[in-house]
Amino acid sequence: MINAFQSLSPVMQALLATIFTWGITALGAAIVFFFKKVNKTLMDALLGFAAGVMIAASFFSLISPAIEMANNLGMTSWLIVAIGFLAGGLLLFVGDKIYELIQKKYGKNKNTNHSIKRCLMLISSITLHNIPEGLAIGVAFGSLAYNLNGTTLAAAMTLALGIGLQNFPEGSAVSLPLRREGFSRKKAFFYGQLSGIVEPISAVIGAILVLKIQTLLPFLLAFAAGAMIYVVIEELIPESQANQKKDLMAFFTLFGFTLMMILDVALG
Numbered sequence: 001m002i003n004a005f006q007s008l009s010p011v012m013q014a015l016l017a018t019i020f021t022w023g024i025t026a027l028g029a030a031i032v033f034f035f036k037k038v039n040k041t042l043m044d045a046l047l048g049f050a051a052g053v054m055i056a057a058s059f060f061s062l063i064s065p066a067i068e069m070a071n072n073l074g075m076t077s078w079l080i081v082a083i084g085f086l087a088g089g090l091l092l093f094v095g096d097k098i099y100e101l102i103q104k105k106y107g108k109n110k111n112t113n114h115s116i117k118r119c120l121m122l123i124s125s126i127t128l129h130n131i132p133e134g135l136a137i138g139v140a141f142g143s144l145a146y147n148l149n150g151t152t153l154a155a156a157m158t159l160a161l162g163i164g165l166q167n168f169p170e171g172s173a174v175s176l177p178l179r180r181e182g183f184s185r186k187k188a189f190f191y192g193q194l195s196g197i198v199e200p201i202s203a204v205i206g207a208i209l210v211l212k213i214q215t216l217l218p219f220l221l222a223f224a225a226g227a228m229i230y231v232v233i234e235e236l237i238p239e240s241q242a243n244q245k246k247d248l249m250a251f252f253t254l255f256g257f258t259l260m261m262i263l264d265v266a267l268g
Contacts (some may be wrong), residue, residue, distance in 0.1 A: 006153060011207040013153075014141035017160040018134050018203040022196040024164040025130075028171025029192025032179045041243055043169040048240035048249040051232045052256025053162030058225040058232075060261060061140055061155045066221035069146065073215060084219040088132060088226025092234070127195045130170075132227030133163045134199030138206025139220045145211060158260055166236060167196055 070077035175192030
């Protein structure tokens with residue numbers, strides 16, 4: 001199976017990898033069929049672990065290869081990577097502000113059905129964060145065509161695994177509240193998995209851009225890293241650290257980082 005996967009084009013690999021992450025989102029949303037409430041400590045541990053994986057992936061699988069390729073292309077590596085990294089974070093920042101404006105708009109409209117408003121806010125927020133995550137996976141697989149240090153199939157697959165892990169609580173974070181608000185289990189599940197559908201789309205776009213326009217690769221790698229670090233700082237770590245066992249959650253973050261580093265460095 002691994003050999004068959006290796007023989008596929010980077011675009012197809014990215015598509016399959018993000019179908020997997022979308023599937024994990026759907027799996028998280030499917031909890032609504034079995035539980036009314038999920039253990040918060042388990043969810044926070046998954047978020048902390050995913051944060052560590054994404055921090056390590058941002059450097060070893062994205063920033064480090066971006067610097068190497070920028071140097072190979074005769075670019076000013078520190079400038080290109082810095083601009084790309086900040087641009088990725090800025091995209092998420094602007095997205096958050098747009099989300100806040102939408103939230104205020106619906107909050108002022110008292111005639112808006114509460115369940116519809118809640119549905120829109122939950123799905124739009126999580127979907128927004130899934131776009132750069134899909135892009136990061138697409139860029140990681142697309143960059144395999146250039147044989148850079150750190151851009152290995154194992155690293156790209158581990159990155160997809162890390163993003164998939166943090167998609168599990170995201171899926172349940174949509175479906176469970178919607179179920180509590182009166183949505184049927186099927187509708188709550190549908191909206192929960194729907195938030196992950198943008199990942200395969202953005203992954204294919206990212207992989208195609210990398211393959212077609214080689215000079216964009218250093219910027220796109222750094223861009224994806226910046227977007228991922230923003231998600232980690234803004235969402236994953238604060239959420240996991242809100243747990244009463246925050247020291248244990250920090251350990252899960254360290255473990256996630258260590259595991260990703262080992263897979264990138266030792267196996268790469």
